[in-house]
Amino acid sequence: MDFHTAKALLDWQVEMGATEAISETPINRYDVPAQKPKPKPISVQKPLLDEVDPVAVAQAAADAASDLDGLQAAIAAFEYCELKKGAKNLVFSDGNPAARLMIIGEAPGRDEDLQGRPFVGKAGQLLDKMLAAIQIWRETPDATASVYIANVLPWRPPQNRDPKPEEIAMMLPFVKKHVELIDPDVIVLMGNISCQAMLGRKGITRLRGQWTEAVGKPVLPMFHPAYLLRSPEKKREAWHDLLMLQKRLTA
Numbered sequence: 633m634d635f636h637t638a639k640a641l642l643d644w645q646v647e648m649g650a651t652e653a654i655s656e657t658p659i660n661r662y663d664v665p666a667q668k669p670k671p672k673p674i675s676v677q678k679p680l681l682d683e684v685d686p687v688a689v690a691q692a693a694a695d696a697a698s699d700l701d702g703l704q705a706a707i708a709a710f711e712y713c714e715l716k717k718g719a720k721n722l723v724f725s726d727g728n729p730a731a732r733l734m735i736i737g738e739a740p741g742r743d744e745d746l747q748g749r750p751f752v753g754k755a756g757q758l759l760d761k762m763l764a765a766i767q768i769w770r771e772t773p774d775a776t777a778s779v780y781i782a783n784v785l786p787w788r789p790p791q792n793r794d795p796k797p798e799e800i801a802m803m804l805p806f807v808k809k810h811v812e813l814i815d816p817d818v819i820v821l822m823g824n825i826s827c828q829a830m831l832g833r834k835g836i837t838r839l840r841g842q843w844t845e846a847v848g849k850p851v852l853p854m855f856h857p858a859y860l861l862r863s864p865e866k867k868r869e870a871w872h873d874l875l876m877l878q879k880r881l882t883a
């Protein structure tokens with residue numbers, strides 16, 4: 633096959649939504665003999681989706697978790713969020729669980745999905761630089777100079793689309809339990825999705841830079857670092873918010 637034909641075929645696949653190559657040679661699924669699905673034993677069969685309230689299931693699972701390992705296991709066992717099916721890894725958290733500062737981001741992207749850690753791609757690298765500018769690091773044992781990071785959604789949405797309101801609603805009990813277990817002094821909400829989940833409000837341009845409250849904690853909404861990468865002129869406001877955060881943490 634010549635270069636131009638191969639390139640046109642590749643472009644077509646990208647347009648159809650392919651984001652990565654998963655094997656060296658193509659597989660013609662029409663040639664693969666159909667496999668009969670094995671019947672599942674009755675005892676482990678999941679009730680039909682419309683018979684259960686995923687939010688209630690999530691709430692019960694979150695309530696039963698008494699520590700971070702338990703919460704991670706409860707999220708891993710939660711079967712009602714479609715995002716889980718397309719994700720490579722569960723992205724639970726990173727940083728120091730004893731930190732006074734907790735950051736809640738939106739959802740993992742491609743790099744986070746591959747590594748199973750939040751904020752490790754380009755936006756995450758900018759986040760690390762922003763925090764280092766106010767003497768905060770992920771890996772520091774000192775609770776005042778460290779950060780704990782989680783996301784509203786623990787699984788990557790396909791093509792990095794915005795999470796749906798029902799996906800946010802069913803994962804919210806886990807996020808709230810996460811905050812309860814970490815018990816930070818201060819929370820930063822990164823971007824609109826986190827504000828929508830935790831404050832029930834969107835409009836980050838108006839919300840940012842003003843302390844508010846959620847789940848009984850002081851909360852500071854900030855521009856998401858991915859947005860700052862697209863709109864570097866907004867870094868001025870982000871710096872203002874970082875200084876507000878530093879003042880609160882060192883008061």
Ligand code: URA
Nearest residue numbers: 737738739740750751
């Ligand atoms: N953006 C987020 O909100 N969270 C991540 O983990 C990565 C990018």
